[in-house]
Structures are given as structure tokens and as C-alpha cells.
Amino acid sequence: MADEVILLDFWPSMFGMRTRIALEEKNVKFDYREQDLWNKSPILLEMNPVHNKIPVLIHNGKPVCESLIQVEYIDEVWPGVNPLLPSDPYQRAQAKFWGDYIDKKVYASARLTWGAKGEEQEAGKKEFIEILKTLESKLGDKIYFGGETFGYVDIALIGFYSWFEAYEKFGNFSIEAECPKLIAWGKRCAERESVAKSLPDSEKIIKFVPELKKRFGIE
């Protein structure tokens, strides 16, 4: 009996991108269903009753919510190909720590780079760069965050890379000037098939931001 895998998602979501990448890494065929977040579908409301948020992974009728939880789930259900988390408990803990750090820190400050003005925006930019620098020093001279192999922490962060040019444009700053190694890492990841399939073009995101601002009532 074939697996039925559905992903409720929204094309610019850096969180949805994580789950797309994980499924692609495992060569899992899935039914991608674009959601309208301003007119939520019955299936979204039913499958994520607590948060009503995307992404939602539905595997043989059962929902899994929260993107990093989905990535771990995918790794556990399809262990044979491209392991996403290390097998050593300490290395796993390190990966989860940094995945959690990315979840806690990156989105909030990143959002201020396009969603805020004046002092608030400047403070957001400053914090965002500090957080990226912390991640960059964690990456060091490694190819990926986990070392030789692409994995969980790379997946946690790479979706934001598709938004970098938009942050730079609307925030009027250069990420590459501050974090060149991270940009190089982003380019390396983008060459991976799973990432190339899952990330939208930066241009598309740049066009989307003004529309998003309107939706949120931001000038």
C-alpha cells in the first residue's frame, strides 16, 4: 500500500520550505496543496485545530504540525536515505539546540527588517545580523552545519536564505558584507536538488513583500 503524503503549505513560508526539503531529501512523493492564509480551508482548520497554521504534513490521514517536528518525523519514518539528524545522541542534541535557536530568534528580527520603520527597523537589522553572525560562527569553515552532510540545522535555516535579498532590499543593508560565509553556505545549499526544488526565487519574494505589508496593514 503506497503512502499518502499531503503537505498543506504557503509558497513563501520559510517554515513550509523545511518540510518540502526534508521530503525531497527522502525522495518521498507528496501532494503539495497551496493554502490561502486569509481564507483558511476546512482541511487546514481540521488538521491543525490548535494553531490553524501551515505547514501541516498529513501522512496516511494523520496530521503532524510544526515544521521542525515534521522534519524529525520525516527522518524517523524514512530512515533509509539521507539521514537528516546525526545518530550520536550528543550531536543530535546540538542539532536540535541550534534548530530551536533558529526558531526562537531568526523570524522575529528578520521581520523587522521589512516590517518596521525608523528606530525599530534599525534595531531589528542590528539584532538580525548579530543572530546571523552567531550562526555563522557555529558554521565555521564547515560545508554544512552538521559537517560534511546536509541536515537538520541547514534545513532549519535555508528557507530564510530565499528571503535574504528581500530583507536587504527593504532593510537597505547587505547581509553578505556582514556574513560572507553564511551567504556562501546558502549558495552551496541552493545547489542541492531538494533545496532548488523547494525554495522560491528571491525575485518572487521581493515582489511578495509589498503585498504582505498591505495584508498586515503596514505601510
Added chain:
Amino acid sequence: MAERSDTEEVKLLGMWPSPFSRRIEIALTLKGVPYEFSEQDITNKSSLLLQLNPVYKMIPVLVHNGKPISESLVILEYIDDTWRNNPILPQDPCERATARFWAKLIDQQICVAAMKVVGKVGDERDAAVEATRDLLMFLEKELAGKDFFGGESLGFVDIVATLVAFWLMRTEDLLGVKVVPVELFPEIHRWVKNLLGNDVIKKCIPPEDEHLAYIRARMDKLNIKSA
């Protein structure tokens, strides 16, 4: 005769009244892992703490054979991966994902909403109570027909949810605000009784009198009226 250095060295940097610290003690005790507890003062952080958790500078930090792990949910999973007896997380991937989901809800939303109940007054407090109750309803439904979130025995979500049972619910007595009344949350109340019947829980939660005195002192310091 075995050398001391042959045995695992497990150290926990924590704080006796912290729910995040206590949950680690519960997990280690459940697994029968001996550990050394080091009480930390976060108002005057030790150089050891700053060295071992440079990112957040917070407790708990578990140190296993010299290697530090931070963030309580990460630590709990590390403990479960390392000492395989008395598993905390379920085996099935879907159940594991669900357990992780509830744990995240408790820490990122219920905890935050509950802190607003304590920290706010008037209408803002009422709104925080509503928000906390709405979230707790999900846990209430999850407990239906089960002794524990983990089923017949304690699991990951039970350990994380001790924050609700022994911190939120102890604070409400002091605040004079019934956030979790038994009429609305009979399953949660039943679950708390089950927890109190468990030896590991009894051993690892802060003793009630001292804990209430501590909370009362903190509320006084923050100028929060206690009942």
C-alpha cells in the same frame, strides 16, 4: 575495584524552584541516573554557567562527561536517547511528533500566557486567564480516558506539563485567581492526583511549603498582590 573515573559523570546546573530544572531531575530519576546537582544563582551567574551555556546563559544545563547540553526539551530528548531504560518518548513516530507538539505548546504558549496572568492586572489579567484556559482546554481533551499524557505511565508530556500542575496551579492559590478550576478542567485535576501518586514526581517536585513561600516572596518583590 572500579575507578571513579569509569563511571558516567552527570552534573545538572539548575535552580530548585525552576520548573525547567525540575523536569530534568524527574527524567534522570525516572531512569535511575545518578547526578550531581549544582544550585545556580541567575542573579549572579557563575563563570561555569556562562562557559557552559554561552548562548542563553540560563539553567538548566546538563553536563555529561564534560559535554554541556542546554534547553530543557533538548536535554530531555538527550536523556531519553542516552539512557534507554524507562523510555520517556513513545516509540511510534506519529506519537512522538504529537508529544513534541504538546511540549512545545506548553513551553511556548501556555507558559507565556500563564506568566501574563501573574504579571498583569485588571482587564489584561482577565484576558490572560482566558487565553491560558483556551490553551489548557487542548490538554484537557488530550487527557480524556488516560491516566497520564503518556498513557498508563509517565511520559514526555507529563514531565513537561508539571509546569502546569506544580507551578501554574500553585501560583493560582497565591494569586487568588482560579485559572484552572476543577469544574472546567476535571481531567487535569484527575491527572494532577495521578502525578502526586507517583514516587518519582513526589521526590522531584519542590516541597510545597517552601515553594509557596518562595513564590510569595517573589510576588512581593515584584509588587504583585498575593491572596
